Amino acid sequence: MTTTADSATTDPQTDLVAQIAEELARAFRRMRRGEMKELAPFGLTFATARVLRILGRAPEPMRIGDLAARLEIAPRSATSMVDALEQVSLAERRPDPSDRRSVLVVVTPQGRELLDRIGRTRLENARELFGALGEVQQGQLLALLSALNEPRPHHQGSVA
Amino acid sequence: MTTTADSATTDPQTDLVAQIAEELARAFRRMRRGEMKELAPFGLTFATARVLRILGRAPEPMRIGDLAARLEIAPRSATSMVDALEQVSLAERRPDPSDRRSVLVVVTPQGRELLDRIGRTRLENARELFGALGEVQQGQLLALLSALNEPRPHHQGSVA
DNA sequence: CGAATATCAGTGACACTGAAATTA
């Protein structure tokens, strides 16, 4: 398997993954651009809205480190995200009673309210983008993307 | 509207499109991060590599404006991209003989050479990511993403 | 003249790393 193509530029397999990469990037950019425009009036960006959603879905206040892990970004970056949310009163830091090194982040009532609103906005935006697909196709797309993102056995970890 | 918004609403029912959006973003970030690491040694970034590929595929030298349109970015941004490529001698500006307002961008021999190399690198990276899918599934994914990106008439109201 | 083309200047978004402070 993995018929390692010698003629990389003419291999159909090559073109396939390369094309997927292109289309994936394009879809993401379009989605991001659209959402940025929708969210701006609410004082949110694409990234901060995502953070707010994640915080809102969390069953309990999250620590910065956990948030970073969930977002797949560096802890320092999570700090800045929380800064941004706190600055517009959509989230708040609280001391963690069980560990004074930690900080717990909670969504404020305003944050809850906004989440509800942007949930609908986002939905329309997403429908605009994904509306080209029928429901069955949407399901397929979700399944395929989820499969991509699923952690799977890897050789040679990038352990430093 | 989640009036009974209790804590543990992970809501697997949160709209299909919302989940697609999440997975799409995740896949993009993973891809981007992986490629950035691969490309850095060559003095390229995710975006400049894309520009170089597009220039390399063009049958003839591209004008900045056309490049911007192809990239779906502002002309001013395309200028910066070309700056970056020119700075590392992978592309060059040329006067457009037919219009002195315009600039034509061409890939240098070094650029060609590098394109060939990163083509292979990129392939490995993409296989790493998309390898979770079989060839048939890859084809499906490409078809679905392409359908998303296809320009289509605006519509109000949804299928449901 | 108005329109198109590219560039200059400044900014915003979002991620990174490395170093420091606090606490376990």
Add this chain to the structure above:
DNA sequence: CTAATTTCAGTGGCACTGATATTC
């Protein structure tokens, strides 16, 4: 003391807008 957690400081990537030549 070592390790974990967060934050500070600085930087890199990549896009944007508005203003400014230059040329059509």
